[in-house]
Amino acid sequence: IPCEIFSNAKEGSRYAAKEIAALIKEKQSKGEKCVLGLATGSTPISMYAELVRMHKEEGLSFRNVITFNLDEYYPIDKDAYQSYWSFMHRHLFDHIDIDKANIHIPNGELPKEAIKAHCMEYEQMIEDAGGIDLQVLGIGNNGHIGFNEPGSSIFSKTRLINLDNSTRVANSREFQNIAKVPRLALTMGISTIMKSKRIILMAWGFKAQIIAKTVEGDVTEQVPASILQQHNNCTFVLEENTASELT
Ligand code: F6R
Numbered sequence: 001i002p003c004e005i006f007s008n009a010k011e012g013s014r015y016a017a018k019e020i021a022a023l024i025k026e027k028q029s030k031g032e033k034c035v036l037g038l039a040t041g042s043t044p045i046s047m048y049a050e051l052v053r054m055h056k057e058e059g060l061s062f063r064n065v066i067t068f069n070l071d072e073y074y075p076i077d078k079d080a081y082q083s084y085w086s087f088m089h090r091h092l093f094d095h096i097d098i099d100k101a102n103i104h105i106p107n108g109e110l111p112k113e114a115i116k117a118h119c120m121e122y123e124q125m126i127e128d129a130g131g132i133d134l135q136v137l138g139i140g141n142n143g144h145i146g147f148n149e150p151g152s153s154i155f156s157k158t159r160l161i162n163l164d165n166s167t168r169v170a171n172s173r174e175f176q177n178i179a180k181v182p183r184l185a186l187t188m189g190i191s192t193i194m195k196s197k198r199i200i201l202m203a204w205g206f207k208a209q210i211i212a213k214t215v216e217g218d219v220t221e222q223v224p225a226s227i228l229q230q231h232n233n234c235t236f237v238l239e240e241n242t243a244s245e246l247t
Pocket of ligand 1: 039041043145146
């Protein structure tokens, strides 16, 4: 997997934002929509800040952009501070000129009996949009992408999953305590992610070990991100420290 390595997260974020902006503009010039797959969590925050800056200072427009988020807790109210719906509006959507009808985030508010149909519809909407042009990913310390925890099938699609305990611990900083972190989540599947035409995975901070395993280890469902070795247009954007275990 090709890796671009930067001295800090801010520079890596700028690099990723630049590529996204270039794709949006290229599509604009052809009169085409640009379909982006988006991630939440701490990793992409500075990249979203850079995109917002480009919108405000450089006139980057998101009018031709359609977005699909990777995941959402289940159950959760959209309005909850911790929901990925709130996260995306707080960090990106409230500050740009995207058409709100073009924003798609798995719905954590539905009753359980509606989930299966919702997940199938989510897959269909991605397909109807023409597929994801560029998918942004982070990575969990256990190698998850989206919320595809270890053991997720390479054939998996959008579905309801159980969060690993390690994921709940890692994400508990946003909640009052670990008991408040939802046990379930909706996530795009591994196959959904692999169908994206281009993938940028960003990682900063203390993730050197999982990055080395993902890039240089065996392709295994036990390290879900390792399947990215088989994607033909995937780049990892890393901070120096995070790349330190690569040979
Ligand atoms: C979030 C997502 C997750 C995170 C991962 C890393 O939408 O899909 O896979 O990217 O858990 O989280 P952070 O960035 O908080 O370290």
